[in-house]
Amino acid sequence: MAGEVVEKKDTDKDASEGKKKLSSWLNKSMKVKMTDGRTLIGVFLCTDRERNVILGGCEEYLKPLEGNEKEEPRILGLAMIPGHHIVSISIDKSQLQDSEFQ
Amino acid sequence: MEGTMQTQPPSDPGGQGSDGRVDSKSRYDWKDITEEFMSSASALQMGELLHDTNFGLFEAMSAIEMMDPKMDAGMMCNQIQRKVLTFDSALESGAIKIKDLSIPELIGIMDTSLACLVTWLEGHSLAQTVFTNLFLHNPYMIDDKCLKAFSILMLKLVDHIRDRVNRAGVFEEEDFQSLTYGFKMAADVTDARATGMMKEVEDDLNRIIKMTRSKVGEERDAQTEQEHEITNALFSRVKFFRLFLMGLLSFSKEKCEGIPQAQKLICQLLELLPIIRDTICMGIQPDNKEVGKNDYPTIMGFEPLVNQRLLPPTFPRYTVIRSREEALGHIEGLLYRLQIVTTVPELTTFHIIMEAFQEFSKSSPCVLSRSILQLTLLPVNKRVFGVHTMVDFLKDTIRNFIAPPVLSQKSALYNNSQAKQYVDAWFVQVVRPFTALVQITGHNRARQRDKWAHILEDLSALQEEADKVDACLHQMLTKMEPNRQHIACLGNWVLYHTLQAMISYLLAGFELELYATYEYHYVYWYLYEMLYSWLINTLHRADNFLLENETMADSQQKGRSNKKNKKKKRIKTLNKEITLAQAGQQMFGGYYKAVMGFRLDGKMQMPEFQFDCEEVRYSHRFQPFTNVSTPPYIPYVQYKEMSDLNRYEPDATAVSLYGAACKCFHQAKSLLESFHNPSEEVQAMIKVAKVNFVVMKILMGGHKKDSQEPPVFDFTSHPVYPTIKMV
Numbered sequence: 001m002a003g004e005v006v007e008k009k010d011t012d013k014d015a016s017e018g019k020k021k022l023s024s025w026l027n028k029s030m031k032v033k034m035t036d037g038r039t040l041i042g043v044f045l046c047t048d049r050e051r052n053v054i055l056g057g058c059e060e061y062l063k064p065l066e067g068n069e070k071e072e073p074r075i076l077g078l079a080m081i082p083g084h085h086i087v088s089i090s091i092d093k094s095q096l097q098d099s100e101f102q
Numbered sequence: 103m104e105g106t107m108q109t110q111p112p113s114d115p116g117g118q119g120s121d122g123r124v125d126s127k128s129r130y131d132w133k134d135i136t137e138e139f140m141s142s143a144s145a146l147q148m149g150e151l152l153h154d155t156n157f158g159l160f161e162a163m164s165a166i167e168m169m170d171p172k173m174d175a176g177m178m179c180n181q182i183q184r185k186v187l188t189f190d191s192a193l194e195s196g197a198i199k200i201k202d203l204s205i206p207e208l209i210g211i212m213d214t215s216l217a218c219l220v221t222w223l224e225g226h227s228l229a230q231t232v233f234t235n236l237f238l239h240n241p242y243m244i245d246d247k248c249l250k251a252f253s254i255l256m257l258k259l260v261d262h263i264r265d266r267v268n269r270a271g272v273f274e275e276e277d278f279q280s281l282t283y284g285f286k287m288a289a290d291v292t293d294a295r296a297t298g299m300m301k302e303v304e305d306d307l308n309r310i311i312k313m314t315r316s317k318v319g320e321e322r323d324a325q326t327e328q329e330h331e332i333t334n335a336l337f338s339r340v341k342f343f344r345l346f347l348m349g350l351l352s353f354s355k356e357k358c359e360g361i362p363q364a365q366k367l368i369c370q371l372l373e374l375l376p377i378i379r380d381t382i383c384m385g386i387q388p389d390n391k392e393v394g395k396n397d398y399p400t401i402m403g404f405e406p407l408v409n410q411r412l413l414p415p416t417f418p419r420y421t422v423i424r425s426r427e428e429a430l431g432h433i434e435g436l437l438y439r440l441q442i443v444t445t446v447p448e449l450t451t452f453h454i455i456m457e458a459f460q461e462f463s464k465s466s467p468c469v470l471s472r473s474i475l476q477l478t479l480l481p482v483n484k485r486v487f488g489v490h491t492m493v494d495f496l497k498d499t500i501r502n503f504i505a506p507p508v509l510s511q512k513s514a515l516y517n518n519s520q521a522k523q524y525v526d527a528w529f530v531q532v533v534r535p536f537t538a539l540v541q542i543t544g545h546n547r548a549r550q551r552d553k554w555a556h557i558l559e560d561l562s563a564l565q566e567e568a569d570k571v572d573a574c575l576h577q578m579l580t581k582m583e584p585n586r587q588h589i590a591c592l593g594n595w596v597l598y599h600t601l602q603a604m605i606s607y608l609l610a611g612f613e614l615e616l617y618a619t620y621e622y623h624y625v626y627w628y629l630y631e632m633l634y635s636w637l638i639n640t641l642h643r644a645d646n647f648l649l650e651n652e653t654m655a656d657s658q659q660k661g662r663s664n665k666k667n668k669k670k671k672r673i674k675t676l677n678k679e680i681t682l683a684q685a686g687q688q689m690f691g692g693y694y695k696a697v698m699g700f701r702l703d704g705k706m707q708m709p710e711f712q713f714d715c716e717e718v719r720y721s722h723r724f725q726p727f728t729n730v731s732t733p734p735y736i737p738y739v740q741y742k743e744m745s746d747l748n749r750y751e752p753d754a755t756a757v758s759l760y761g762a763a764c765k766c767f768h769q770a771k772s773l774l775e776s777f778h779n780p781s782e783e784v785q786a787m788i789k790v791a792k793v794n795f796v797v798m799k800i801l802m803g804g805h806k807k808d809s810q811e812p813p814v815f816d817f818t819s820h821p822v823y824p825t826i827k828m829v
Binding site for chain 2: 017018019021022023025026027029031034035036038040041045046047048049050051054056060062072074076077078079080081082083085086087088089090091092093094
């Protein structure tokens, strides 16, 4: 029982740290690459423990960009990307005002 | 902090394609946070959502889920192996030709285009049907004269159809998709130019046909003969598409002036159809490859997935393009329906029009013919056939129905300015609900039921107004002509339409198979005891007004062969309507009594569901009627009281009820047989009445007396009046 309490304390600390980080990304532009190769760009709105991500005002880009072909995005709007389909996540640095990550 | 300062995802092959990407995404300065994100997120509690205050679970619910094949239309593009070509890329790679197309290629393209058009008309999106044809994306680039003219004409055709359907406004999302996705519809080419270009192609082809024609005393070789035939096949198509557009255009000429031309064109089109049907095989055909859910083999110039990325972020809809034969079948049906539309301007009163429109609707016509029908009656200027105002037209209709003194020139009220004012003010309110009545008949069958329910409120309000006007007019009239009356005159006319709407609402329930057999008894009762008996009274009342009006007119011509007048046949009567209503009442009376007999006989069991309550079902079925003040709504308790068998026949037995039903069906049959030229509808009713009469008769004789088998109500002969079968 005691051990659990200690552990909980630990995770609490991690959690608050992690939450802070996640919160600082909220409402910033985010780029998510999916397992099928598509890339989505939208505003980061919501996530949970399963790393499901909800992006607002989402634009979809197909991966294969051959030659100099410019790709028109498809407007998706509000989209949820299941955590297990996410390959990588990037955040728009220019929107992060805090120097914390730069 | 790994992967900082990465502007590209790590998996991207360096350099290649970065130009385009930088352009479109240069406003971002990406930083990879995958690891950080993952670890931070995993520290969240189970079920905990991290979000801003203005974003909650509710908003989250409406997000589309990526990688879910039911929601994510974009998945399709990645799951197919081949490359999807646009017009430009197809041209570049040589996948499509824009000059020197062979005749089989042209025939194939035309037939496939027609199949796409028909699929669109059946409710699919333009992007997944007509615009899978790459040639339509940029017809001006095409060098081939025939293909160019055809492509432009096709665009004009789509544009015109879209305009008609949108204007008529009798479609719902399941009927028609009007979204154009920003495609250009050749707006800079006039209709005349488009058809003119086709005519030129036609003339060129005609020359070849003449050259290759068999001449007297000359042997054609096989090649010439074949050329002749195949050119003729193409010629017929070019001509068909040109005349098809012209035909549709002639329907939208002002004041129905194009109707005679439309009639002629439809005949010509119907003559061309068999030639086209017989030569479908001459066009190029798609390879026999596997058909996927959204991808299917096509011929040159067609790319099913080209517009996949234009589709809105809703769940994906899979479009199966009709076969070329099916498409021709659809067009043939459309042409026959349009032929019926050309007869509409001959109809003279609102009532006849409503009857004709409802009859038209019974065959579940396509959205285009429904729209053209509506626009022929009420074009953009909202005048009947583009000529008469709706008010004048309705006044005429009312004169023929009930001959109100205020609208009769012979009456003193006619020229009374105050009376005129009342009536005109009332007519202003009449136009909207009565236009809506016509429109209801233009909607698809399933939607009509809802709309009948909705219109009842408007009709009820209008009726109250009419009663007030009638009361005022009556007061004025009794002062001028004491022996005449105006009570419930205009009101009676509105009541007639209210009852018709209520009946249509209930009958639609049969057609849409909404009622369970254990509900039949109250539906039949309501029709038999309430609606049809009100309808008959309403018609009798109107008929009396007509008679009174005629005798008034006759008495004013006194002195001139008075005796002859007495024997004179009445000019206007509602005999036909009355007989039909009586027949309907007898039919439903028959069904009602039969059903009650079955219940007493133990042949029809009531369900015993847990928490079941008949009153709830009853109230639900007749809910729209609560908005109508006349006829008053009969609540369940009152229905139970009124329909209590013990009240009328204390010792009613199944046999006596079968006997009563038998009488009803017999009466219905005799009433219907009094028509001289029975319509198909009446003939079908007679047939059903006859069968039911016999079934009731043998049941009376004790047939299947001990059987508990429920009877079968068979709607194959008529969608509303079933034949009763004992199994």
